[in-house]
């Protein structure tokens with residue numbers, strides 16, 4: 001699998017940029033949208049917002065069975081990424097990396113780390129994974 | 139406008155049916171239906187059909203597959219795909235057409251050939267799409283609700299496991315169920331971890347299956363049986379945790395919406411439901427569904443099962459058939475089979491898993507799609523007329 005799909009949201013993927021609905025405050029990430037998934041406003045007025053690199057785990061699992069090319073155990077979380085300014089966070093899936101399983105819980109603070117996520121067959125696809133901030137590690 | 143009625147149901151034994159092709163499954167379910175209509179049905183009476191499958195076997199199984207399996211080549215046949223709500227949505231479409239008077243005798247047939255798939259759901263869940271849950275398999279998707287439910291409420295691991303224990307016990311009494319064994323709470327807790335916090339016995343098996351039902355108008359129902367079952371209501375809705383609602387981390391707002399649509403159409407509420415077949419693809423899914431259907435308060439699903447209320451002898455029996463956990467989950471067939479089971483229950487024909495004289499039955503599916511970011515739920519309510 002390769003090609004243009006990774007170019008479409010490349011700026012958002014690499015710079016954590018979201019889009020806030022001016023009618024209800026919902027934040028789209030990473031897609032730049034013209035309709036709102038929460039209030040249904042269409043066309044919606046969406047304003048670009050910067051997301052923070054520090055987020056919070058809302059829930060998670062630890063994957064034991066995955067295709068051979070994905071390392072296990074693989075913790076995967078739903079992470080809230082707050083805006084740099086005022087407003088609601090964006091909510092997205094995040095893979096965890098460089099983190100002990102014992103460090104992960106609902107509410108754990110995580111920081112975005114720019115990593116190669118996988119290869120599209122020709123070149124690496126880079127975006128963010130998440131880990132527990134280093135200074136909080138014992 | 140007329141009230142649609144279910145007048146017949148057919149079901150095959152679910153399992154790893156290596157000797158049967160996808161077409162064989164469809165043919166068997168269709169013949170089972172034809173042979174089980176009380177007063178008989180002439181295939182030429184069938185004037186429309188809806189076919190539920192997600193075609194996981196990748197056979198290009200459009201509506202014409204049903205024509206090939208049944209001989210109904212001149213009849214309009216529509217394939218429906220709506221994730222794990224595929225079979226129930228096929229039924230809903232048929233009920234709508236009959237209600238509108240456009241179809242008079244509608245076939246609903248669902249089938250899935252799960253064991254021919256070489257990649258399966260695990261590989262398909264690992265699609266390389268950024269922020270769309272690369273590595274979020276089905277057990278991971280539902281397991282995330284378990285993690286959060288355990289954290290947020292007084293839910294215990296044992297309560298979640300008890301659902302699997304209950305459904306496997308029911309399944310041993312239900313002739314069409316795939317996995318015919320009993321297990322204990324300890325067995326569930328000690329089975330291998332699939333996706334923490336869910337273990338192997340928290341997961342439904344990989345199963346082939348097919349089922350079919352016949353839906354007709356109130357006027358024509360008694361041509362086929364003296365004991366028809368009325369379709370009282372139905373609902374369908376989608377949701378995603380990406381909308382940011384806190385309840386979407388522990389529960390399924392799509393189920394709440396679909397069930398409130400169905401209750402409203404039926405003029406009934408959760409307190410009126412006497413028996414339910416719900417989507418227990420994983421143990422936690424059923425626990426959440428008790429809450430989303432209004433069988434208990436939010437956060438009290440664990441207590442609900444610990445008190446024995448959804449058990450076969452409880453006041454709100456859920457999944458007397460053994461559910462997906464025991465019976466299996468051939469995706470397109472699942473919802474149609476649940477309708478067949480509710481039909482049997484309301485007619486008092488459910489044998490060893492018959493509950494005490496139910497008047498109202500509910501069928502529910504919750505499915506996920508769009509690389510594990512979307513949820514879709516379908517709910518159908520049936521009633522003795």
Ligand SMILES: [Zn+2]
Pocket residue numbers: 021022023024025026036037038039040041044
């Ligand atoms: Zn909005």
